[in-house]
Amino acid sequence: MKRHLKTICRWSLHWGAALLLSSTTLPAMAASNNDPDWPCIQRKVPELSLGQVWNGPELPETAGDWAKDSRISDLVKTVAARRTPIAEAQKEIRAFADSLPADKREPQLMMLARGLFDHLNAERSHVISGIARYAHRQLDLAAWLRKEGSELDALRAKPDADPDEIERRTDQLTWETRLFDERVHSLTAVCEVPTLIEQRLYQLSKTVSDALAEK
Template identity: 55%
Template sequence: MTRSLIGAFLLTALSAVAADPSLAQPEQDPDWPCIQRKVPRLSLPQIWTGPQLPEATRKWSQENENADLVARLSQRRIPIEEAQADIRTFADSVTPQDDREPRLLMLARGLFDRMNRERSEVISGIGRYARKQTELAASLRAEQGQIDALGEQPDADANALAQRTDALVLKTRLFQERAQSLEYVCEVPRLIERRLYQLAQTIAGLIAKEK
């Protein structure tokens, strides 16, 4: 009774893997577990409509003040309104006024580079997470098979069987919890994307106002 219940439990849990929508799309990464289509890296035009970013802006990380500001603004724990206010304060602090646009462009490049990289790392992490889930699912299936085989033997050690069953229940629960948190993990790339867009729009707005 218990075993068949666990079997049903396991089957339900594992069906989440079988229903992976990405399997229906062969051109997609088969390990990609999220509903959102995988876009491994952002392109600048997705978030930026201001003036073209000059080559020199690639050196954003060499400017200490800029690098510090990029690091601070990209942190999601800082409320977006606060980060946007920081950008305005930064713009006001740049003198002479002619330096304002180049410095803001450099900030835009810095935010794009850093947050795009962070987003790509999250996406790679999601891939690894999904692969581990697939492996865990396979090992749970194998364990279930072994317990079933053991249970059918007339001289089976009831204690050992109970212990293994308990361990399997625990692992299955872990698997389910991980599957649930995947839904939240899948949201992270878009949270980064949203923040980057809001920051970039603030910068573009300030540059437009200067003109």
């Protein structure tokens, strides 16, 4: 138990020591990590800018009306979903582009590009907020484990301590420590999700820009 408590102390003071795995973010998306409570090795970039993922022509203001077009809105939801394989999503985009009449191709694809950015950027920001909440819960649990471990050690040192209370609190501390460890390992995987969303957005945006260039 003391070994676990030492691990908890180190983890709560140094996030990186518990997070050994990471994935590389796109270079254009890197930013200084100015949040001391951010638990991920991946740098924290709360929101992306369109220029980081879009290399096509400048999008007009009218592209922001993408949600009013049911066909584009439905396509955004379909291809943005991570359950949709990226190759299938790119195929859907190309099929959509090929179905458009010449006079509609550019404005519709620009709306699609804006829709993909708005949708996936919002999803990514939501995930980052969730990671922050997750991390703060871990810090709270780490503080409780340290406190409970110290109190339990003091209780064991008392000659008149209640054996049943010691057993109950030891079982609870063991359980909560196991939960803490499992959440540390889960956090490593969760930290990769924003990067996966960035990569998907970049790939889908490139597919749209390539389709625009083929007009």
